[in-house]
Amino acid sequence: MSANAQTEVIKDLSMLKQKEMIARNYDAITSAPETGQKVASTFVPGNLNELINSFGMLNNLPEINAINNGMRKQSGAMIMDAERSGHSEDVCTYVKADIGMMSKGNIAPNGKPMPAPDLLLLSYTGCFTFMKWFELLRKEYNCETVMLQVPYTGDGVVTDNMRDFVVKQLKEEVIPTLERVSGNKFDIDRLRENLARSAKAEDDLVWVLDSAKKVRSPIDAYFGGVYYIGPIFTAFRGTQDAIEYYQLLRAEIEKRMEAGLGPITPEGDMGEEKYRLVVEGPPNWTSFREFWKMFYDEGAVVVSSTYTKVGGVYDQGFRHDPENPLESLADYCLGCYTNRNMPSRVDMIENYMNDFQADGLLINSIKSCNSFSAGQLMMMNEIEKRTGKPGAFIETDLVDPRYFSAANVKNRLESYFQMVDQKRQSSRQF
Amino acid sequence: MSTAEIIARCEELYEDTTFAASRAWKEAEPGRKVIGFMPVYIPEEIIHAAGMLPLGILGGGDELEVIHGDAFYQSYICRIPRSTIELGLTGRLDFVDGMLFPSICDVIRNLSGMWKLMKPGIYAKYFDVPQNYRDDIGGKYYQQEMQELRHDMEKISGRKITDEAISNSIKIYNEHRQLVRDVYALRSAEPWKVPSSEVYLLMRAGMVLPVEEHIPMMQAYIAAAQEEDRPMRDNCRVITTGAFCEQPPLNLIKSIEMSGCYVVDDDYMMVNRWLMEEVPTEGDPIKNLADAFLHHSADSSAKYSDTQEKVGQYLYDSVQKNKAEGVIFAAPSFCDPALLERPLLAAKMAENKVPHISFKYAENSGQMQPIREQTGTFADSIKLWGKEI
Numbered sequence: 001m002s003a004n005a006q007t008e009v010i011k012d013l014s015m016l017k018q019k020e021m022i023a024r025n026y027d028a029i030t031s032a033p034e035t036g037q038k039v040a041s042t043f044v045p046g047n048l049n050e051l052i053n054s055f056g057m058l059n060n061l062p063e064i065n066a067i068n069n070g071m072r073k074q075s076g077a078m079i080m081d082a083e084r085s086g087h088s089e090d091v092c093t094y095v096k097a098d099i100g101m102m103s104k105g106n107i108a109p110n111g112k113p114m115p116a117p118d119l120l121l122l123s124y125t126g127c128f129t130f131m132k133w134f135e136l137l138r139k140e141y142n143c144e145t146v147m148l149q150v151p152y153t154g155d156g157v158v159t160d161n162m163r164d165f166v167v168k169q170l171k172e173e174v175i176p177t178l179e180r181v182s183g184n185k186f187d188i189d190r191l192r193e194n195l196a197r198s199a200k201a202e203d204d205l206v207w208v209l210d211s212a213k214k215v216r217s218p219i220d221a222y223f224g225g226v227y228y229i230g231p232i233f234t235a236f237r238g239t240q241d242a243i244e245y246y247q248l249l250r251a252e253i254e255k256r257m258e259a260g261l262g263p264i265t266p267e268g269d270m271g272e273e274k275y276r277l278v279v280e281g282p283p284n285w286t287s288f289r290e291f292w293k294m295f296y297d298e299g300a301v302v303v304s305s306t307y308t309k310v311g312g313v314y315d316q317g318f319r320h321d322p323e324n325p326l327e328s329l330a331d332y333c334l335g336c337y338t339n340r341n342m343p344s345r346v347d348m349i350e351n352y353m354n355d356f357q358a359d360g361l362l363i364n365s366i367k368s369c370n371s372f373s374a375g376q377l378m379m380m381n382e383i384e385k386r387t388g389k390p391g392a393f394i395e396t397d398l399v400d401p402r403y404f405s406a407a408n409v410k411n412r413l414e415s416y417f418q419m420v421d422q423k424r425q426s427s428r429q430f
Numbered sequence: 431m432s433t434a435e436i437i438a439r440c441e442e443l444y445e446d447t448t449f450a451a452s453r454a455w456k457e458a459e460p461g462r463k464v465i466g467f468m469p470v471y472i473p474e475e476i477i478h479a480a481g482m483l484p485l486g487i488l489g490g491g492d493e494l495e496v497i498h499g500d501a502f503y504q505s506y507i508c509r510i511p512r513s514t515i516e517l518g519l520t521g522r523l524d525f526v527d528g529m530l531f532p533s534i535c536d537v538i539r540n541l542s543g544m545w546k547l548m549k550p551g552i553y554a555k556y557f558d559v560p561q562n563y564r565d566d567i568g569g570k571y572y573q574q575e576m577q578e579l580r581h582d583m584e585k586i587s588g589r590k591i592t593d594e595a596i597s598n599s600i601k602i603y604n605e606h607r608q609l610v611r612d613v614y615a616l617r618s619a620e621p622w623k624v625p626s627s628e629v630y631l632l633m634r635a636g637m638v639l640p641v642e643e644h645i646p647m648m649q650a651y652i653a654a655a656q657e658e659d660r661p662m663r664d665n666c667r668v669i670t671t672g673a674f675c676e677q678p679p680l681n682l683i684k685s686i687e688m689s690g691c692y693v694v695d696d697d698y699m700m701v702n703r704w705l706m707e708e709v710p711t712e713g714d715p716i717k718n719l720a721d722a723f724l725h726h727s728a729d730s731s732a733k734y735s736d737t738q739e740k741v742g743q744y745l746y747d748s749v750q751k752n753k754a755e756g757v758i759f760a761a762p763s764f765c766d767p768a769l770l771e772r773p774l775l776a777a778k779m780a781e782n783k784v785p786h787i788s789f790k791y792a793e794n795s796g797q798m799q800p801i802r803e804q805t806g807t808f809a810d811s812i813k814l815w816g817k818e819i
């Protein structure tokens with residue numbers, strides 16, 4: 001009881017801290033017209049938060065706004081608005097939720113309108129949709145724009161040519177634009193300080209993610225994981241806040257481990273750990289809680305996930321490096337999960353299956369996202385072949401509630417868990 | 431040769447999903463190699479300079495039965511990758527020595543890695559291009575990517591690719607591109623003489639034939655088409671756009687025409703027309719190809735428009751140049767680049783009072799009636815009200 005009560009309090013601290021950070025950031029964004037701070041709109045994977053902050057600018061991430069609207073059940077209407085105005089039902093719903101949000105006044109979670117961005121910074125990593133999304137935003141805002149093209153690592157390696165190309169764009173396109181928009185000169189020392197802080201927070205994040213290697217994992221690395229990656233993927237990488245958040249989180253998880261507890265869920269501590277899964281693909285946001293419940297009710301814990309690597313693959317050893325600031329930003333962008341080729345993605349999942357002693361691979365295939373989804377069936381077959389563990393495939397969407405069929409997903413999961421049981425029994429017999 | 435004879439040969443090539451003509455080319459001499467590529471653009475000159483055949487792969491069309499390919503893709507992904515996988519798994523591409531997957535969208539990008547997993551012994555490469563159009567940034571990057579491709583092509587062909595050989599290939603492809611432009615110009619000038627389905631089949635032939643064979647074929651077609659006495663109809667002049675990757679069935683192309691539209695420009699097989707001006711044959715050929723890509727290449731939804739003014743400008747320029755009265759947005763279902771850009775292009779057309787309609791298709795779409803009705807009504811309304819609609 002006392003361990004439980006303690007963890008409750010400590011858990012609250014990291015969650016409260018994150019909540020407070022997000023609220024403060026939204027307040028800073030919505031009050032930018034009064035404070036005079038400049039705002040850059042930019043995407044999550046490969047975002048240049050340390051660089052943007054080094055110019056004293058704020059960063060506003062359209063995907064995060066779409067997720068917020070999804071979780072608050074507002075995205076459905078926004079998507080339909082965008083479709084009515086001519087956007088195809090076939091394209092990414094983040095884009096349509098974002099465009100629909102604009103038509104509804106771009107209201108931030110604090111109830112105040114978001115200002116138009118001063119800069120559109122298209123760091124285009126791992127997804128072609130970003131490019132056209134950005135063009136659509138430019139038409140709306142008509143503001144200063146700059147693009148950072150990050151080559152896809154098609155052969156599974158980062159070549160010097162790729163890195164040089166990214167660094168050159170940073171030097172000659174991105175930095176001069178940030179200087180112009182912010183009115184501040186580039187200060188490499190400030191950038192180095194931010195990068196050093198990033199690396200510190202990244203160490204603790206990796207420790208947290210690795211804690212799931214313990215059988216009786218103290219974390220859920222997918223549903224819980226999306227909270228854990230929040231600060232590092234968004235506007236807080238490179239800040240003292242992020243360092244503090246990850247220190248708090250790590251201490252909490254250490255306590256859970258010592259107490260032999262499983263992950264915390266919205267309904268309290270999770271019961272017995274019956275299934276250990278690796279999950280590929282982003283979650284559904286419109287029914288996030290309901291989706292998660294389908295797992296913890298069955299004793300299924302996600303021990304590793306690929307979605308928690310879209311904004312940086314730190315568990316494979318990458319750290320932002322203050323000694324080589326621009327090269328390190330380039331390597332960060334080039335290494336994000338969806339910028340890796342299919343064989344590398346398969347290898348990574350195979351390693352997760354082994355290192356985290358998983359019972360199987362579950363793919364949540366997202367209708368919106370060809371970057372993630374095209375090829376996932378082949379990935380599943382490969383993993384089944386290599387590990388001998390069963391895979392399962394479910395189809396949902398990010399923020400479009402029309403594509404989340406709770407009954408179908410639940411049925412599919414239940415039969416999958418039975419399959420895992422059978423597989424275990426038969427492997428015990430031989 | 432009459433147009434009918436030429437087109438009959440093209441149709442035979444089009445229908446053959448075993449690529450017999452390309453196989454025959456390969457078998458004609460020992461040591462010949464074939465490099466497959468997908469839409470939207472690759473510098474064919476580099477393959478050609480190594481003495482190899484660039485083979486354009488555009489999916490399986492409406493005749494190929496897709497059995498294995500569907501097991502690799504969810505229902506909400508377009509059809510071209512599944513039929514391409516089908517071609518790969520049924521031995522139809524077993525004579526291909528390497529595959530290039532150009533930078534066009536995430537589906538083809540991921541297909542490059544799937545190919546690596548599916549055919550571990552076969553060269554498969556994602557071929558990247560710059561979206562930054564500065565010579566010292568995007569140009570430098572692209573030149574190096576082409577040098578890497580050149581190196582890989584040397585390895586596959588077992589031949590050194592000299593600058594001279596590439597310049598020579600550029601010369602041949604310059605001639606080819608000029609003829610392609612001539613065919614398009616002729617159709618735009620006298621569309622009744624040059625039906626779109628014929629232009630389409632003629633261009634498709636260029637995907638599987640060596641360029642040296644396709645050049646005389648186009649010359650013969652142009653000569654024959656000019657001689658042809660075909661009745662002029664009261665059709666309206668339209669541009670179709672959005673079909674730069676997965677191809678519509680031939681019947682769809684015919685249906686648009688039959689419903690009362692002369693197609694005066696399109697974006698099928700852009701690789702044939704990607705470089706829009708003659709590429710210099712003096713100096714560093716890789717630099718020349720890079721310059722042409724950066725400063726004189728076609729626009730498409732797979733490209734980034736670095737300024738707002740440029741978005742859709744290529745389409746509007748084409749409307750003006752070809753005196754088009756309307757635009758038909760015809761894109762494959764689930765095609766991200768085409769469908770994401772469509773609202774921007776539609777807005778550009780609306781701003782300039784260019785009537786437009788849109789529909790989606792798949793390479794195996796069977797029902798032409800609804801499309802024929804839609805394009806027919808569009809043609810009628812243009813004739814009745816012109817720009818007022």
Ligand code: SF4
Pocket residue numbers: 092093094095126127128129130338368369370371372398
């Ligand atoms: S397609 Fe996928 S990666 Fe791209 S914006 Fe949409 S969800 Fe993000």
Ligand code: SF4
Pocket residue numbers: 508509510511534535536537538675676762764765766767768
């Ligand atoms: S049809 Fe469109 S989405 Fe499909 S592979 Fe081609 S470009 Fe990509």
